[in-house]
Amino acid sequence: MSALIVENLVAGYGDARVLHGVDLNVGQGEICAILGPNGAGKTTLLRALSGMVKARGTVRLGGTSLAGRSPDAVARLGVAHVPEGRGTFMPLTVEENLRLGAFVRRGKKDVDADLARIHTYFPVLKTRLKQAAGSLSGGEQQMLAIGRALMSRPRVLLLDEPSLGLAPLVTRELFRIVQAVNEEERTTVVVVEQNAHLALGIAQQAHVLETGRIVLSGTAAQIRADEQVAQSYLGYRV
Amino acid sequence: MTGRADANPATRDAAPATAAAATGEAGATSVRLFGWDAARWRWVAAAALLAAALYAPFQLIPFHVFQLTMVLVYAVALLGLNLLVGHAGQISLGHGAFFAVGAYAAAILMERWDTPYPLTLPIAAAVAFVLGLVLGVPAMRLRGLYLALVTLAIAIFLVPLLKRFEEVTGGSMGLTLAKPAPPAWSGLAEDQWIYFLVLAVAVAAFLLAGSLLRSRVGRALHAVRDNEIAAEVMGVRLSFYKTLAFAWSAMFAGAAGCVYTWVIGFVSPDSFTVNLSITLLAGLVVGGLGTMAGPVLGALFVMFVPGISQEINDAAPGVIFGLLIIAVMYVAPTGLAGLAGRLIRKIPRKE
Ligand SMILES: Nc1ncnc2c1ncn2[C@@H]1O[C@H](COP(=O)(O)OP(=O)(O)OP(=O)(O)O)[C@@H](O)[C@H]1O
Ligand SMILES: [Mg+2]
Secondary structure, three states: EEEEEEEEEEEEEOEEEEEEEEEEEEOOOOOOEEEOOOOOHHHHHHHHHHHOEEEEEEEOOOOOOOOOOOOHHHHOOOOEEEEHHHHHHOOOHHHHHHHOOOOOOOOHHHHHHHHHHHHHHHHHHEEEEOHHHHHOHHEEEEHHHHHHHOOOOOOOOEEEOOOOOOOOHHHHHHHHHHHHHHHHHOOEEEEOOHHHHHHHHHHHHEEEEEEEEHHHHHHHHHHHHHHHHHHHHHHHOO | OOOOOOOOOOOOOOOOHHHHHHHHHOOOOOOOOEEHHHHHHHHHHHHHHHHHHHHHOOOOOHHHHHHHHHHHHHHHHHHHHHHHHHHHHOOOOHHHHHHHHHHHHHHHHHHHHHOOHHHHHHHHHHHHHHHHHHHHHHHHOOHHHHHHHHHHHHHHHHHHHHHHHHHOHHHHHHHHHHHHHHHHHOOOOOOHHHHHHHHHHHHHHHEEEEEEOOOOHHHHHHHHHOOOHHHHHHHOOHHHHHHHHHHHHHHHHHHHHHHHHHOEEOOHHHHOOHHHHHHHHHHHHOOOOOOOHHHHHHHHHHHHHHHHHHHOOOHHHHHHHHHHHHHHHOOOHHHHHHHHHHHHHHHOOOO
């Protein structure tokens, strides 16, 4: 069963077209990695999925069409987007950030229970609850961003370069947690990553995006095996 | 398990607002003095302030009681402006207009329909709220300088409008009204009675604003202020919450305008020029954006500093007033409330 179906997605900024017809089919509970060089349109793809940039084409979440909906409406339908740069509410506390993640949900008991659940994934956040989120380290802020996204109990989690600016050790830990979340909650994940090695390590399927088109698709294993091709094609190491 | 909002929309999340949010200061860890945290101290300070406020009118001469009453009036107006500017991160250069609408609503109700004064408060607040909603829908689509300009325009067209509809508003002459009379059982003088009325309104307004800000909606406003894009992907409908903030802040300004009419017993267009709007915004920024103390400190500034400026230099009070604003912002860039917070943190303390 597909959680997310994207067909012929075209998007851009003003007159500048960035995506030229992207197709994706992500199964329920799958992790899908989007790889590609800088400026390929990876961020734009996630933005188009969550309604942050205008797009044409088909985007279906389960049976519901997301096309043309505003970001808040898409969020209410169960898509949680962890944007590039994390989107931390700096002056607010860690707890307030987390609770904002559950903004689309009602029921204090459930939210409190989820807060506890997030703490088991990210124990470091628990010790920082009353601290201003802006005072967290980069890695902690990334954990907060993911934890906050999980607070909405998303059906699909969109992660934009979670490794950006983080130490390799922290990045590995982060990917381990994403994998754990995916396994335990059956949350579908679309992850954009420069660190192809790590992303392919947790993903089932992968796509290579270049100048707004998917130029290579397959299972994570296939893409990994295609290292030679990818290396020469993309000019960077997979 | 879906991401949709589940049932029970009535359950408002009442988690206690935490120190950093309440003071709006990034990176501030909570202050502990003698084992009490910042939230506890805030309540103590509020209680002490209230006790002083209850005691003051029996110790002061009527003119000073009147001045203190006006401080409370401005505090309510600034409280409203703070919801919009300090908490939702939007600007308004025209909030004097909503103050005027509240003042005129009260005056017209009392003058034309003999409405008893207590009734004018909810009506004036409601009128200002609805007007805030109507003007907020288009205005809140704009940002930054565009929003500033449009709100300024609201303040600018108000005065000629009030003069134009002379039959209702009394034109340039304005309307003169009887002030609320103290009931015999109270044993209070008129100025004291009015003072206590306004104090009650101010306390109610602060409690209401406080509970609004601690609710889920308050969190949404802070999210919009701190990161619009992230707020939107969290499911916060920007236009809805901005407009709501605008309407609320108009409502508080309208309530303040209404009690202003009770206090002064006279309204005229020239009391509500653009100057009032600018002074309110300046007062709020000087007092401290996004804090609970900010509107009170700002109200003191709005009330007393123009008078002090006049004393220093009778010829050009505006110059002194402007210089004082610059001076305060230089010493305390986050406003007087921020300065007070910094001073408190300087006090040595046990951990
Ligand atoms: N807000 C914007 N306005 C206009 N053009 C933009 C905007 N954001 C991105 N672009 C352009 O769209 C193209 C794709 O950008 P995008 O951010 O999607 O790339 P990316 O694959 O995420 O790159 P990176 O790996 O560097 O994050 C780039 O040419 C970029 O200049
Ligand atoms: Mg990107």
